[in-house]
Amino acid sequence: MSAIPWKARGASHLECTWTGETFDSEQLMGLSPAGRPLFARYDLDTIRRHFRPGDLEGRRPDLWRYEEVLPVRVPECQLSLGEGWTPLTDAPRLARRYGMRRLWVKNEGMNPTGSFKDRGLCLAVSRAKELGAKELAIPTAGNAGSAAAAYGAAGGLPVHIVAPNDTPATIVEEIQGLGADLVLMDGLITDCGKVVREGADYMGWWDLSTLKEPYRVEGKKTMGYEVFEQLGFRLPDAVIYPTGGGTGLIGMWKAFDEMERMGWIGSERPKMFSVQPTGCAPVVRAWQDGTEAARFWDDAETYAAGLRVPAAVGDFLMLRAIRESGGGAVAIEDAAMAEAVRAMGECTGIFACPEGGAVLAAVPELKEMGLLSEDDETVLFNTGSGLKYVGMTPVESG
C-alpha cells in the first residue's frame, strides 16, 4: 500500500561523501572504496513534482510517512515497530527556567526500544533484508544494540551484537530478551568495531556500524523532516544535538539539503550545535582547533554511554554541518547532565537520558559563549529514555 503513484521508488544511486564517486544503490555496500561513508541519493527532480509537504497529512504515524525519500522499495521489507514521528513537545516552563523564549523537546525516548537508534536501525535492517543480507552484526555502546536486536527480530534476521562489558544492565537484558547474540568485551565501541569487522570478513556478517553502511543515516534524517513538519513546515533557529557517531546531526543536515532541492525550503538552516561530554569530546576539540577532522580521544569517560565514542568515521561531516550552519560545539560535565535530566523531568514530565540532559545543560553554556540567543527558537533532542540508564547516574538524583 504505497502512497507513491509513480515509479521513482527508492534511491537512484549511492555517492561517496568524500570523492563524490557514484555507485549502484541496489547492492549491499559498506564504505566507499575511499574508505568513506556513502550517501543514498534520490531523483529529487522527479520526486519534487510528486511529493509536497501537504501530501503528508493523515499519513501513518511513523518514519515511513516519508517513503518517497527513503530507500526501501519492497513494502514487505519496510519493517516497522512504530519508530519515529515522536512528539515535539513545547516546553514553556523549561524555557522560562533557562531564559529562552521558546524551547521544544524532540522526545526520541518514545521510539520502540526507547531511543533514536531505532530510526537508523529500522532503515538499515529493512534495507539489508531487502538486499539479501543473511546475518547482521553491530558494535554498540548500548542503545544501537537494542535497536538492532529489535529490528532483527522483527525482520527474522539473526543479529550479533558486540558491546563493552560496562554496557548498562538494562540494555543487556533487553538485547537478550530480544533473542540476539550478545558478546560483551573489555574495551570501547571502537574495539567492538574491530570484532565486528572480523565477523564480517570471516563469517559474512553484514556490518551495521555507524555510517559504515549507507542507510542508518537515511533513518536518522527523518528527524529533520519531522521537526520541519511538526513546526508547521518551517525550521527552528537552532538545533542542539548530542553527538557520539553523529549520524543524527549528519542525517538532519542531509534532510535539509533534500528539502531545499525539493523546493520545500530555501537556503536557510538552523544553527546546528553538537554536544559532547567533557570526558569524550573529539568533535568539540576539532571545532575549537578549526581542523577538518577529529583526533582520537584518549581515555574516553562518561556515564552517557551513547557519547563514549572516541573516534567517528563521520567526524568531517559533523564538522561541516556545524560550521556551514553557523552553529558550534560544547562539552558538558557528567554531573551537569544529571542535574539537567532532573530539570527536564520537573518542567516537562519527560524522563530524559543523560545525552538529553547534556543538550539542555548546553543551553546556558551556548548563551554564555554568545552562540545562542534568548530569542532563538530552539529544538533540544532528548535522544532516549532515562529508563535505559537507571542506576548509572553519577550524582544523587533523588
Next chain:
Amino acid sequence: MSAIPWKARGASHLECTWTGETFDSEQLMGLSPAGRPLFARYDLDTIRRHFRPGDLEGRRPDLWRYEEVLPVRVPECQLSLGEGWTPLTDAPRLARRYGMRRLWVKNEGMNPTGSFKDRGLCLAVSRAKELGAKELAIPTAGNAGSAAAAYGAAGGLPVHIVAPNDTPATIVEEIQGLGADLVLMDGLITDCGKVVREGADYMGWWDLSTLKEPYRVEGKKTMGYEVFEQLGFRLPDAVIYPTGGGTGLIGMWKAFDEMERMGWIGSERPKMFSVQPTGCAPVVRAWQDGTEAARFWDDAETYAAGLRVPAAVGDFLMLRAIRESGGGAVAIEDAAMAEAVRAMGECTGIFACPEGGAVLAAVPELKEMGLLSEDDETVLFNTGSGLKYVGMTPVESG
C-alpha cells in the same frame, strides 16, 4: 484547536456503577456515596450525529483524537506527552509459534513513561487540573506512579506517590527524576492506599487511586477505541488482558458500549479474558467460583508488580465484562511469563513486560481450556515496556 464544531464538549454527568444514581460531572468527585466507582457519561445521542469513525482520519496521533468522548473541556488542560495511539502490531511468527491464525500485539510499552498507565493518569491529572485540584496523590505498585509523576510535572501540579519498598529500582529513579514526592513503605498497594486516603483526608490531596476517581477509566477506554480503529473499524474475536486493578478491561468494555450507542458497532463483543499471576489471582478465583465480587487475596506474590493487587474496587465490573463477553480468566506462573516475554521478543522485536508475557502465556492455557480457538483473531495487550522490570526476572532470560 478543537475538532468539535458544536457545543457538547465533555461529559454530561457522572453515574454510580452500582446504584445508577447520577451526579454533576463538573465537580471533583471520588467514589459515589455508595462507595462504588463513578463513570462519566456523555450525551451520546447528540454526539453520534457529529462524530463518526471516518472523522478520525488524520487526527493527532494520541488519545486526544477521541476528544468527543473524553471529559476535558478546556484545551489548556488537555495535558499531552504523546500518550496512546500505540502500535497494534501484526505478529505472524508469534501466531505460528502459538498455533493461532492471527495474533496482534497492542504495544502499550510505547507510551510516554513506558506503560498503559499513562492513558489513565493523563486523563485523571488533566481533569483534576481542570476541576481545580491543587495537590495529587496516588498509591502504586510502580508504573502508575511514573505516569502520575509525569503528568503532574506536565501540568505543574505536585504529586505524592506512595509505593511498596520493593517497587522496581527503575521506576523509583524515574519517579524521582520527574520531581515527584515518593514515599516507599513496607506493604502492598492496598496498604499504600490507606496512606493516600489519610493524606486526602488531612492534607487535601486529590486521590488518584484506581477507579476511586472517574477519569482514569476514561483514559484507559481509549484502548478499545484504538483497537477498533486500527483494525479498520471492527473488533477482534478475543482480547487477552492482564488485570491488576482492571481499569483497562473495564474501560474497553465501556468504550464498546459507547460505540454501540453511537451506532459504530452492533451488539457484538470480543471475548474478554483476564490474566493474573498464580501468586495473586482474586479475579480468576471469583470467576471460577461464580461469585459477583472477588475476595481479598492473601500473601500476594509475583514479579509482575502491576498484578500484585490483592483486592480491586472494580472487581465486580471486571467479572461482569468477562462473563457478558463469554470470555474467562486464567492464572499464570511467573516463570511462564518470563519465558513468554522471551518468545515475544524473538518473534516480534517487542521487549514486553511480565504482564505482557502473562498474556501471551495465557494463549495455550485458554486453548487447552476450550475458551479460545485457533481461529479467534486475538489481540494481546503488552501493557508496558520490559525496560521497567529489568533485574526482576525470576528465571535466566539470557
